[in-house]
Amino acid sequence: MTPETLDVDGLLDDPARRVVVCCGSGGVGKTTTAAALGLRAAERGRRTVVITVDPARRLAQSMGLESLDNTPRRVPLPEGTPGELHAMMLDMKRTFDQVVEEHADPERARQILDNSFYETLSTSFSGTQEYMAMERLGQLRESDEWDLVVVDTPPSRSALDFLDAPERLGRFLNGRLMRFLTAPAGSGPLRLLGAGVGMVTSVIGKLVGTQFLNDLRSFTAAFETVFGGFQERAERTYRLLQDPGTAFLVVAAPEPDAMREAAFFVERLDSDRMPLAGLVLNRTHPLPEGPAARLGPEEAEQAAETLSCDGGHPVAEAALRLHAERARTRERELLLRDRLLTAHPGVRVTEVAALAGDVHDLTGLRWVGARLAGGGPATEGAADAE
Amino acid sequence: MSECEHRSPSSWDPCADARLHIVTGKGGTGKTTAAAALATALASGGGRTLLVEVEGRQGVTALLERSPLPHEERPMLSAPGGGTVSVLAADPESALMEYLELFYGMRRAGQALTRLGAVDFATTVAPGVRDVLLTGKATEAVRRREGHRGRMSSTPPGSPFAYDAVVMDAPPTGRIGRFLDVNSEVAGLARVGPVHDHAERAAEVIRSERTRVHVVTLLEEMPAQETADGLDEIAGLGLHPGAVLINMVRPQLLGSADVEAAHAGTLDRASLVAGLAAAGLPEPGDLAAGLQGELHTHAVRTELEERIRGELASLGRPVLELPRLARCSGEQAVQRLAGALTEQGVRR
Ligand SMILES: Nc1ncnc2c1ncn2[C@@H]1O[C@H](COP(=O)(O)OP(=O)(O)OP(=O)(O)O)[C@@H](O)[C@H]1O
Ligand SMILES: Nc1ncnc2c1ncn2[C@@H]1O[C@H](COP(=O)(O)OP(=O)(O)OP(=O)(O)O)[C@@H](O)[C@H]1O
Ligand SMILES: [Mg+2]
Ligand SMILES: [Mg+2]
Numbered sequence: 001m002t003p004e005t006l007d008v009d010g011l012l013d014d015p016a017r018r019v020v021v022c023c024g025s026g027g028v029g030k031t032t033t034a035a036a037l038g039l040r041a042a043e044r045g046r047r048t049v050v051i052t053v054d055p056a057r058r059l060a061q062s063m064g065l066e067s068l069d070n071t072p073r074r075v076p077l078p079e080g081t082p083g084e085l086h087a088m089m090l091d092m093k094r095t096f097d098q099v100v101e102e103h104a105d106p107e108r109a110r111q112i113l114d115n116s117f118y119e120t121l122s123t124s125f126s127g128t129q130e131y132m133a134m135e136r137l138g139q140l141r142e143s144d145e146w147d148l149v150v151v152d153t154p155p156s157r158s159a160l161d162f163l164d165a166p167e168r169l170g171r172f173l174n175g176r177l178m179r180f181l182t183a184p185a186g187s188g189p190l191r192l193l194g195a196g197v198g199m200v201t202s203v204i205g206k207l208v209g210t211q212f213l214n215d216l217r218s219f220t221a222a223f224e225t226v227f228g229g230f231q232e233r234a235e236r237t238y239r240l241l242q243d244p245g246t247a248f249l250v251v252a253a254p255e256p257d258a259m260r261e262a263a264f265f266v267e268r269l270d271s272d273r274m275p276l277a278g279l280v281l282n283r284t285h286p287l288p289e290g291p292a293a294r295l296g297p298e299e300a301e302q303a304a305e306t307l308s309c310d311g312g313h314p315v316a317e318a319a320l321r322l323h324a325e326r327a328r329t330r331e332r333e334l335l336l337r338d339r340l341l342t343a344h345p346g347v348r349v350t351e352v353a354a355l356a357g358d359v360h361d362l363t364g365l366r367w368v369g370a371r372l373a374g375g376g377p378a379t380e381g382a383a384d385a386e
Numbered sequence: 387m388s389e390c391e392h393r394s395p396s397s398w399d400p401c402a403d404a405r406l407h408i409v410t411g412k413g414g415t416g417k418t419t420a421a422a423a424l425a426t427a428l429a430s431g432g433g434r435t436l437l438v439e440v441e442g443r444q445g446v447t448a449l450l451e452r453s454p455l456p457h458e459e460r461p462m463l464s465a466p467g468g469g470t471v472s473v474l475a476a477d478p479e480s481a482l483m484e485y486l487e488l489f490y491g492m493r494r495a496g497q498a499l500t501r502l503g504a505v506d507f508a509t510t511v512a513p514g515v516r517d518v519l520l521t522g523k524a525t526e527a528v529r530r531r532e533g534h535r536g537r538m539s540s541t542p543p544g545s546p547f548a549y550d551a552v553v554m555d556a557p558p559t560g561r562i563g564r565f566l567d568v569n570s571e572v573a574g575l576a577r578v579g580p581v582h583d584h585a586e587r588a589a590e591v592i593r594s595e596r597t598r599v600h601v602v603t604l605l606e607e608m609p610a611q612e613t614a615d616g617l618d619e620i621a622g623l624g625l626h627p628g629a630v631l632i633n634m635v636r637p638q639l640l641g642s643a644d645v646e647a648a649h650a651g652t653l654d655r656a657s658l659v660a661g662l663a664a665a666g667l668p669e670p671g672d673l674a675a676g677l678q679g680e681l682h683t684h685a686v687r688t689e690l691e692e693r694i695r696g697e698l699a700s701l702g703r704p705v706l707e708l709p710r711l712a713r714c715s716g717e718q719a720v721q722r723l724a725g726a727l728t729e730q731g732v733r734r
Contacts, residue, residue, distance in 0.1 A: 025411060026413050026414060027414050056607075056608055056611075057611070058607075107387055117511065120474075120511065120512070120513065124513055124564075125510075125513075155413070157413070170508065175507075178507075193484055203486070203499055203504070204499075204504055204507070204508050206516050206581070207482075207508045207512070207581055208508055208511065208512040208515060212511075212512060216511060266578075287676070287680075288675075288676035288677075288679045288680060289676070290669075290672045290673070290675065290676045291668065291669040291672045291673040291676060292672075292673055292676025292677055292679075292680070293675065293676070294677075295667070295673065302466055303662075303665035303666070303667055304665070306664075306665050306666070307661060307664065307665050310664065312661075313657070313659060313660070313661030313664055313665075314644075314666075315640070315644055315653065315654070315661065315681075316656055316657070316660070316661020316662055316664070316665065317657050317661065318639040318640050318644070318681075319658060319661075319662075319677040319678075319681050320637055320662075320665070320677070322677075322681065322684055323677055323680055326680055328712075356683060356686040356687040357607065357686075357690050358606070358607045358608065
């Protein structure tokens, strides 16, 4: 099966393309891909901003990012680079604070920001990071300062979290239990359930403490005024994701779990009418061209056995065993890829071979960008970065 | 395991006394797999261990290719030389029900709370509560003595422990500090009541010398960095670091001289061609060119791995290695990994 090739340069060069979102399950290379695409777009002449989330320290440093910072910073690129690259590291708490400040009058904003529950919500609530990544994307897109906004998505086990978490957070903040617990005693909408309002409140109070419940109450009261604006913003960003000027790239490592997640995400984009550009298969193990590509794992293993009986050719024997392992890995990778393509025909694919080391500087990013745009695999031989 | 021969078998010793083994590491490095292997190794030769998972993902049953468990302890794995590993998929909701019943006799109330989503709510607004409930399940099993299930308030000190050791498949390094810092987590919450008392008891076990926090890593830069950071954080909290478990270690096919040559590109092509010809392979010349490229990649990778291995060794913790298996699920795979640990001196 030969997959249709994803034309990454065509994607980056299209002036109508304003947003590229890199999604995928944990650790597959979303941040690396986003940064590499941003760099490549800049080098192809676009004024680009990349929103990264939790980048590896060395990668961040190589782009001149030293700490969480919501303001895009210009990444110094060689003279003569036709475009610009700006990068930022999402600071979810800061973003959340800004949203609150924007939607509430100063006094109410203070009440919210000082509330102890707000601390939990803005730093360790699952879903907040996704919500804030979307929020920041919406802001940067609306500012119209950029030709292209490339967005990395938060680390999460499931790729779908990026689309689901913001709504989950909204539902929670506006949820019936929240209203119920924070309404004046006995007047909540759950009263009819007859569950014993006092009992529920008292048990929750025992668990989290009454002080905490009080904080929660004052938080909800203050937040109520902000909530509408908050929700509306999120909905607008969600619609932006459906815009034809947006392109989703689903990043996956060639492993069963990541590929399954990728398939879920492809389906989800389809049902939410969001534009999928294609699949990035990252950290693959292509075989060298020539006869090595045709030497199957069993054959290689057998040849190694023959040599091991005779002795005398230890390096050839090791090379054959190594090749057998690599060829087996490659077979598995292609099987996984083809399984996804059979279920989702027409998905365009680009492949990036695994480098020996991490990708932590502009040279590495440039190499990844070239692989992304090259469509076909190539081993790292030429770019061992070390 | 040839790749493990040079490990010193005594390196595990400081951890042999531990009753609670907490296994963390970067996401996806093999925490669940390593925790299962460790629980099995610790049960070998007639022991009883409990493997507790706390992330609500039924990772252990997936690893063992079994269907999901109810939230109760049950024997699921047998260890080499006799021995049983029980598994518990702990979940905050059922843990809370147990405690409400135990302390308040509030079974019905508990059910009503569940129906309303109140437990979910409470553990969402106050994640510390959830963590305490989960660590509490593990620490209760650590303290439990035979014949006194669940009543840790009335353990007769004489009778033997229900488990020789408890192994926890814990959250990843990014969240482990917060997860284990039980006391400060609930400091801002209820000052009385079941959760608070419970937190105190859990904290006592977690801080004890007989609890060790092990970190799983790969021979890759990010997981190794997280290992170093994680161990620092653990020590900073006054907890006791355990071993570094290097997972998915590949066998070393080339001697170090050949690795160097392959990296430098000075590997003798003619002898490679001769070897391939001797094996009867067609087009040995062109084939050798391709394989040499693969050898080069391998050599670069190997040298990087050696550097990382050195960095991990310099952290001053016992280092254990687990081989990469072609197929890493099912009871047999876990037993093989457990065997590798036992060979490296892991015992209770
Ligand atoms: N093609 C590649 N070859 C070698 N290493 C790679 C490649 N792509 C990414 N990496 C490395 O893999 C690690 C994970 O990559 P990255 O941080 O981009 O993933 P992610 O999907 O953003 O992860 P998370 O879900 O944690 O945010 C990094 O150390 C990165 O340098
Ligand atoms: N020694 C090994 N050899 C081969 N594959 C392995 C090995 N250890 C783990 N794996 C595989 O790596 C993947 C991740 O392993 P596992 O689920 O144990 O990691 P984890 O750290 O618990 O992940 P998570 O952070 O998602 O909980 C699984 O597919 C597993 O089969
Ligand atoms: Mg990332
Ligand atoms: Mg796990």
